[in-house]
Amino acid sequence: MNTNKIALVTGANKGIGKEIARQLGALGFTVLVGSRDAERGAVAAKELVAEGHDAVVLPLEVTSAESVAAAAATVEAAYGRLDVLVNNAAIIPAGDGPVSEVASDVLRSAFETNVIGLVAVTRAFLPLLRKAPAARVVNLSTSLASFAQVGDPDSRMSTVTTLGYNSSKAAANMVTVMLANELRDTGILVNAADPGNCATDMGGWNAPRTPAEGAAVAVTLATLDKNDPTGHVYAEEGRLPW
Ligand SMILES: NC(=O)c1ccc[n+]([C@@H]2O[C@H](COP(=O)([O-])OP(=O)(O)OC[C@H]3O[C@@H](n4cnc5c(N)ncnc54)[C@H](OP(=O)(O)O)[C@@H]3O)[C@@H](O)[C@H]2O)c1
Structure with a gap:
């Protein structure tokens, strides 16, 4: 029997x-490398x-x-619970762009993945998270989802005009708060992690931070103690304003 804690990372x-x-x-977790392309996921898992x-x-x-239902059924059969999502x-x-230009289909696709997909995965795995003794949920956020930062004309964030991404991630922040509220009495902590601008396909390869630096805050939130906060967004420098 596997006595490790079990963690699922989507898009891993x-x-x-x-x-x-x-x-x-x-840290000793058994890690489920979520991947929409099974072969590329298998390559990553093999590397790890x-x-x-x-x-x-x-x-x-x-x-x-x-796919979401099949993944949850696989985890249930193999482990019977999930400690970290x-x-x-x-x-x-x-095609993402400013409010005046972005096409509705582009906007829709951002919400389909970044909000509706996130909620669908969370909903499907919630019964397994409830079976773990002290489950943690971490949603990846971004300073581009912060009203405080995007709304500050002196902030670099106010110059980034990807409405689909920014607004869908802001909606994902609300998912974080509302799920934290819903689960407040269960011991399951739900927080959001802003990795900062990291050198990846998404972040651009000239970005100042490494993916490892960006990952650290999410890992901290995935391993919080029971009395730690729930329903907030954190970056390396600490708690961020929504
Ligand atoms: N990089 C940054 O500077 C930065 C800054 C702030 C926040 N973030 C957040 O950090 C997270 C990771 O970003 P990243 O820079 O590592 O991005 P990335 O290199 O583009 O990787 C994104 C991952 O998500 C997967 N994915 C996308 N759509 C999916 C779907 N429908 N179903 C399953 N998997 C899907 C991708 O799979 P494929 O390989 O198949 O496309 C890939 O594995 C994201 O939530 C992002 O918003 C990143």
Whole structure:
């Protein structure tokens, strides 16, 4: 029987998600490497196993109800519970842009992955999270979802005009708060992690932070103690304003 804690990271075949999986693996978790492409997920899991971590690919396309249900059924059959869920998978859709220009389909696709997919995964895995003694949920956020930062004309965030990404991530922040409220009496803590601008396919390869640096805050939130806060967003420097 596997006595490790079990963690699922969505979109863990590359980027910050793979680094979160690696760091949780180093802490002794069995890590389920969520990946919409099973082959690329298997390559990532193999890399982590070669480094000495307990990692297994879990095919998971967050916008597909069938895929989400199948992934939850697989985890239930294999482990009967889930200790940590990291909702990392997200997109900046092609064609994303300012309010005056962005096409409705582009906006829709951002919400489909970054909000509806995130909620669908969370809902499907909640029964398994409830079966763990002290489950944690971490949603990846961004300073581009902060009203305080995007609303500050002196902030670099106010110059980034990807409405689909920013607004869907802001909606995901509300999911974080509302799920934290809903689960407040269960011991399950729900927080959001802003990794900062990291060098990945999404962040751009000239970004100042490494994926490993970006992953660290999510790993901290995935391993909080029982009296730690719930329903907040954190970056490396501490708690952020919504
Ligand atoms: N990089 C940054 O500077 C930065 C800053 C702030 C917040 N973040 C957040 O950090 C998280 C990770 O970002 P990243 O930079 O590592 O991005 P990334 O390199 O583009 O990786 C995104 C991951 O999400 C997966 N994904 C996308 N849509 C999916 C879907 N429908 N179903 C399943 N998986 C899906 C991707 O799979 P494929 O490989 O198949 O596309 C990939 O594994 C995101 O939530 C992002 O918003 C990043």
